[in-house]
Each structure stands twice: as structure tokens, then as C-alpha cells.
Amino acid sequence: MQILALGYVGVETKDTQQWASFAEEVLGLRATEAQDGAVLLRMDDRVYRIAVHPGNRDGLAYLGWEVPNEPALEQASDELARQGIAVERGTDEECARRQVRGLLRFVDAAGSPLELFYGQRFNSVPFLPTRPISGFVTGQLGMGHVVVRTPEAQAAAEFYTKVLGFRISDYFMDSLIFLHCNARHHSIAFGSMGPGRGLHHIMLEAKSFDDVGLNYDLVRERQIPIGMELGRHSNDWMYSFYMQSPSGFQIEYGYGGRLVDDSTWTVTQLDQPSIWGHQRHELPVQAPA
Ligand SMILES: [Fe+2]
Incomplete structure (x- = not known):
């Protein structure tokens, strides 16, 4: 497929x-x-x-x-x-x-x-962000990635590899499985991350690191709950932080994601999710089950 x-x-x-x-x-x-x-x-x-x-x-x-x-x-x-x-x-x-x-x-x-x-419709009028930022990394990498909470991460990953043709990118111990379908390190990942199931976060990748910093300042100023502080992930190398969306699940706002080349990629297991930062906070509203 x-x-x-x-x-x-x-x-x-x-x-x-x-x-x-x-x-x-x-x-x-x-x-x-x-x-x-x-x-x-x-x-x-x-x-x-x-x-x-x-x-x-x-x-x-x-x-x-x-x-x-x-x-x-x-x-x-x-x-x-x-x-x-x-x-x-x-x-x-x-x-x-x-x-x-x-x-x-x-x-x-x-x-x-x-x-x-x-055959999704294009808009021929250039996209202009609503705030003075440089825009988002999409194109062949798609709109970003999602992470889904499920107690059956292994079965979900098998469905994506065996039925949909995805490839495993890497694992974070026994708790998260990351999968790719193009050069974006992962377009989807599965893990239990506590009880329940449902969307954990959607990641949007900014074209500039400063866009992430400016957004971080704005989120703090507006007192929007932050799920994870600024940090850098150990697998996709994304510099990012996580904020709570109006629906309870989080939005990861990131920059600098790593690309995967299937001809040279080796699957690894990571011992920690981040190289630095990403300090977690309890969110006032839990993500929907
Ligand atoms: Fe993410």
C-alpha cells in the first residue's frame, strides 16, 4: 500500500x-x-x-x-x-x-x-500565518505527527506495518512505538501513557526555532496549560514544548525534526524520551479517553 x-x-x-x-x-x-x-x-x-x-x-x-x-x-x-x-x-x-x-x-x-x-484541494492563494511566524514544515512530510494512547500499542504497530506498509522508526523502552511512512521520523506513534485511550498529541513543525520560542512566550503569557516544557526529543531530535488544546489533548509545537532514510535507517530502543528538558506537568484537564 x-x-x-x-x-x-x-x-x-x-x-x-x-x-x-x-x-x-x-x-x-x-x-x-x-x-x-x-x-x-x-x-x-x-x-x-x-x-x-x-x-x-x-x-x-x-x-x-x-x-x-x-x-x-x-x-x-x-x-x-x-x-x-x-x-x-x-x-x-x-x-x-x-x-x-x-x-x-x-x-x-x-x-x-x-x-x-x-486529490485534496489546494488553495492557490499563498498561506499567510495569522501571527508573524515563518510557517510550517509540511509538503512530502505531511502535516505533522500524532501520538495515540492505547493499551494495545504492539497490535496497533503491527496493523500499520503489515496492513498499511509503515516502517518502525524506533522504540522508547516498552512504552512507545514510533512509525514512519515518509522521511518524517514518525507520522504516528502508539503507547499506553497511563490509563485510557485516544489522541495524546498532534505535532506541528514550525520552520524556525524562534517560532517555537515566540509561541512558548505567548502560551505562558496567556496561561495556557503546558504539558511539557521546552526540550529536545532523543529520537526525532525535535526541539519542542507541549500545550493543552481546547479538547484536552496536547499540541506539540516543534522545530528541527530529523529525517529518516530507509536505505540506511536502523531501528533502535531509546532509554529516555528526551536529550534535555521536556519537564512534565500535570494538566488540569485530562486528555479525553
Ligand atoms: Fe510528538
């Missing part, structure tokens, strides 16, 4: 307006409201990368994985059917809502709803 990148993430929330202000005022993303009431967040030349849907809970709604074209989507559909995975095809109306040409829906081994898509 030819998955290129994490194309988009869908989130469900009780308060889309709070999300729109958080995205525009803090993260530097552009928010527009779709006809169905969803708030679409733009961070590059795609019409959106995060879709925030009104609902009666807060948490992950779906992950959108991009394939290059229609034949790749058809091939993926055949492969999923062969492996006995129940797949639904997106209707014309659903494709129009997602602003893609083709869409498949199924559920992964961690219980997260997944979408495979091709």
Missing part, C-alpha cells in the same frame, strides 16, 4: 469557536467555517489540515492518510478487503465535505477511525 503522508486530522469538540480562536491566536493557523459548521484550519497550501467538527465530546474524529492517486486508492481498497478489513467508500457528498476526490474509511487496531484519500 502506498501511503504518502498524514494529510489531515479530524477532531470533534463541544466548542468549535474556542478552537478557532486558539488556532488563530496561539498556533498561527487560519480558520474558516465550512457550511456544515466545521472549523477548517489551514497551515500550508492545502485548504485545511485540521478539521474541527462540532459534537458532544472532545477528541480524535479521524486520521486522513494520503495516497497519490485513484489507482493507489483502488489498490489499497483491494488489499484491505483481502486482509478482511471492513472498508467503506466515501460518498460524493462526503468527498465534497473533505474536499478530496476519493475516500475510503476503516478503523485501525487501536480503534481510531482512518480515512485514505487522494
Whole structure:
């Protein structure tokens, strides 16, 4: 299966307006409201990368994985059917809502709803961040990465390697498994990280280290809860900090992620998640289960 990148993430929330202000005022993303009431967040030349849907809970709604074209989507559909995975095809109306040409829906081994898509709409007007920052690293690396809490990390990782064609990047002891589908060190990772399941964080990669520092100052000034202080991860080398989103899960705002070359990459086990920093804080609102 030819998955290129994490194309988009869908989130469900009780308060889309709070999300729109958080995205525009803090993260530097552009928010527009779709006809169905969803708030679409733009961070590059795609019409959106995060879709925030009104609902009666807060948490992950779906992950959108991009394939290059229609034949790749058809091939993926055949492969999923062969492996006995129940797949639904997106209707014309659903494709129009997602602003893609083709869409498949199924559920992964961690219980997260997944979408495979091709042909997402571009916006030919250049992306202009809402704050004076340099923008985000996306393109062939996709929109960032997600980390999902699950007690079945091993089964989830096997689903991504055996069914979806991902490769393991590395392990943090027995608690986290990191996987890649392109040169971004990881597009997804799984781990238990305490009880419950659901989205732990979405990582957005800024084009400049100063963007991270400026954002850190702003988050502190606004007293937005910080889940992890500034630090540098030992596996993807990301300089980052974590803040709480309006939905409870965290946003990692980072810079300087390492790239993986599959022809030379060796899987390792890490003894600590960070080289320095990343001091943890208890968050007032726990991430949704
Ligand atoms: Fe991360």
C-alpha cells in the first residue's frame, strides 16, 4: 500500500469557536467555517489540515492518510478487503465535505477511525500565518505527527506495518512505538501513557526555532496549560514544548525534526524520551479517553 503522508486530522469538540480562536491566536493557523459548521484550519497550501467538527465530546474524529492517486486508492481498497478489513467508500457528498476526490474509511487496531484519500484541494492563494511566524514544515512530510494512547500499542504497530506498509522508526523502552511512512521520523506513534485511550498529541513543525520560542512566550503569557516544557526529543531530535488544546489533548509545537532514510535507517530502543528538558506537568484537564 502506498501511503504518502498524514494529510489531515479530524477532531470533534463541544466548542468549535474556542478552537478557532486558539488556532488563530496561539498556533498561527487560519480558520474558516465550512457550511456544515466545521472549523477548517489551514497551515500550508492545502485548504485545511485540521478539521474541527462540532459534537458532544472532545477528541480524535479521524486520521486522513494520503495516497497519490485513484489507482493507489483502488489498490489499497483491494488489499484491505483481502486482509478482511471492513472498508467503506466515501460518498460524493462526503468527498465534497473533505474536499478530496476519493475516500475510503476503516478503523485501525487501536480503534481510531482512518480515512485514505487522494486529490485534496489546494488553495492557490499563498498561506499567510495569522501571527508573524515563518510557517510550517509540511509538503512530502505531511502535516505533522500524532501520538495515540492505547493499551494495545504492539497490535496497533503491527496493523500499520503489515496492513498499511509503515516502517518502525524506533522504540522508547516498552512504552512507545514510533512509525514512519515518509522521511518524517514518525507520522504516528502508539503507547499506553497511563490509563485510557485516544489522541495524546498532534505535532506541528514550525520552520524556525524562534517560532517555537515566540509561541512558548505567548502560551505562558496567556496561561495556557503546558504539558511539557521546552526540550529536545532523543529520537526525532525535535526541539519542542507541549500545550493543552481546547479538547484536552496536547499540541506539540516543534522545530528541527530529523529525517529518516530507509536505505540506511536502523531501528533502535531509546532509554529516555528526551536529550534535555521536556519537564512534565500535570494538566488540569485530562486528555479525553
Ligand atoms: Fe510528538
